[in-house]
Amino acid sequence: MLVLGIETSTPAASVCLGTDKGVVASAAIGPGLPELARAHGAFVAPAIRYCLDTAGVDASAVNGVAVSLGPGLFTGMRVGITTAQAFAHARSLPMVGLASLDLLAFPHRHVRRQLCSVIDARRGELFWATYKSVHGGVQRLGEFRRGRPDVLAAELEATTEDTLCVGEGAVQHRGLLESAGADVAEGSVHPDARALVALAMGRFIREETRRPEELTPIYLRQADAQIGWAKRGALHGGTAGPP
Structure with missing residues (x-):
């Protein structure tokens, strides 16, 4: 096909x-x-x-x-x-x-920790969603989100999950997200x-x-x-x- x-x-x-x-x-x-x-x-x-x-x-x-x-x-x-x-x-x-956001997470499907896909939404906001790895792909956890970078950082800081953030939005706010306890992946930013x-x-x-x-x-x-x-x-x- x-x-x-x-x-x-x-x-x-x-x-x-x-x-x-x-x-x-x-x-x-x-x-x-x-x-x-x-x-x-x-x-x-x-x-x-x-x-x-x-x-x-x-x-x-x-x-x-x-x-x-x-x-x-x-x-x-x-x-x-x-x-x-x-x-x-x-x-x-x-x-x-x-x-x-699903497409951003998919290349990282072999990572055995929580994933957070982040896209720059402009106007000082981000789009994001969280995922876990499953056989053959990723599974979204919850709904798609939109908000300020500090809102995402607060969510990451509050979670007990080890999280890898991916996407251009994550790279743009690397310092903030890393200070919240997350890691930010290189590559696959779009x-x-x-x-x-x-x-x-x-x-x-x-x-x-x-x-x-x-x-x-x-x-x-x-x-x-x-x-x-x-x-x-x-x-x-x-x-x-x-x-």
Whole structure:
């Protein structure tokens, strides 16, 4: 099974083609290319074409589409989700939507302690969630959270769990989080489409999929949900709006 993955929930963005055997082709932009990282719309479509060309296949060879639903930055989420929906709808493909915070935790699934994925939410806030390692992946503990860095630090200080924080938001506030007793991981600072495809593959195999019009972004800040997503119109007869 060949799956296309699209992740655009942060200033970084990535696209991946993969199978149950691993990555076939991938493309990414990030902090090293800030002018591109602010223009997800200019990146995603060419990145999909690049991955297809690198894999030596046509778009008709893709069997499913996975996309990151956030939480994250509104504009990037909108680009990734609408592009993924359009690609899937045009080819009647099943979809899987996953949370960006889950994708941050997944590469650290072999760590035998509590994980805390942290994304910069801007406006002086963070998005975060905690996880534990389970066979083959990670399991989220509780709900997605949004708040000031000091709120996260207070939660970490209050827990009895040995915690490893991952993500750009954790790196930005390393001193504060480490003073609260947590460790901060290097690398894997942004959600990545390669983790998206790997994590989504099992759902495709088990046929735990959705139709394109059934996917909606994960908002943790209601104001963002009102900035026009509901006004972007129906997707080929589907509906779109805040969850």
